[in-house]
Structure formats: structure tokens, C-alpha cells
Amino acid sequence: MLFSRKQKDPKKEKEFEIVDMIEELEWNPVKRWSKRSVGSIDRVIIHHTGSKGDVTSINKYHISPGNHISSLGTPHICYHYVISGPFTSNHCDGEIVLVNDIRDITWHCRGQNSRSIGIAVVGNFVDDTKPSSEQLLAVRWLMKHIHEDLGIDKKEFYGHCDFRKPACPGKSLYNEIMLFKNNTI
Secondary structure, three states: OOOOOOEEEOOOOEEEOEEEOOOOOOOOOOOOOEEOOHHHOOEEEEEEOOEOOOHHHHHHHHHOOOOOOOOOOOOOOOOOEEEOOOOOOOOOOOOEEEOOOOOEEOOOOOOOHHHEEEEEEOEOOOOOOOOOHHHHHHHHHHHHHHHHHHOOOHHHEEEHHHHOOOOOOOHHHHHHHHHHHOOOO
8 A cells, every 4th residue: 555654744744644444435336446557657636525525425425326427326436545624523634545546547537547646635625715724734745755656747746627627626726736846845
């Protein structure tokens, strides 16, 4: 499993531990993800969830028939990592949750799934709504460590809006991606 260890960000003195919930979350009874090699991953796409739900409720929505992704439901939550928000009761604000193995080809961005890791930040960051400071620290930390551990070029970090979903991940979160790409953070 990638990033299962505690690491401290030397600039922020903030520790992050990735919580593995892959098996704890309910799976679709008949569907499973296709697999890929880690070497085929060459980009990261960041999303907002568009809601204040927790990981369990987002997963339940994704695997249920009739969601916005698949009329028959998906195998599991459609990201690899989810960063919790301040309004979720069963996770700490900014907690990083591993929800799928990075070798799973999840359905988070049409046309990009076989080559990308999907990160979702819980919340709706359209207009001037911003992620919490803990969520921002967590997304910065996760981008940095994916970049370092997998060797993914910083220029290959994107918002979902770069692929025809203009409102996702919202202005403030997209700005964080641009700062990261430009070596500003």
C-alpha cells in the first residue's frame, strides 16, 4: 500500500497518516475495478465531492444504481484518496483516507482513468467557498508525496475542470494545484 506510514511535513510540522478504508467500505456486490500497473500512472486529478457527506455516504451513493456516474452503480467509491472535511463526524478534518488501491482503474474522470490517481476533497468549493486549512494542508502533503514517491511530474497534476468539468474542484482548490505545479508551495 502506498503511503501507509506517518510522515511529517518539515515546513508545517504537521503529521499525516493515511487511513486505509478499502475493505471497510461496502463494495458493489457484482462489480470490481479493472487493474493496471503502478508504472502506467502518470497524472493526478483532484476533485471536490460537491457535498458535505462523509466517506461512507459518498461510497454508498457511488455504488448505488442511478448515480451520476453509472446507472447501474460503480464497484466502489470512484477515487483513490478522499480528504475529509470539518463537517464529517466519523473522520477528522483533513484526514486522508485511502479508498481504493492505486492499481485500481476507478471512474473519476472520463478518458483519464487508466493513467491517473483521483483525489477528492470533501465539500463543494464552487464560487468563493474554500476548503478548510486542514484540508489544504492535507492536499498539499498528498500531492507532494505522490510526486516524490511515484515520480509524477508536477505539471501532471490537474483539476477535474481541466477535463470538461468546469466547476470541479472549484476556484480555491484549483489555485492550490496551480501553486503546486508552479513550485510555489
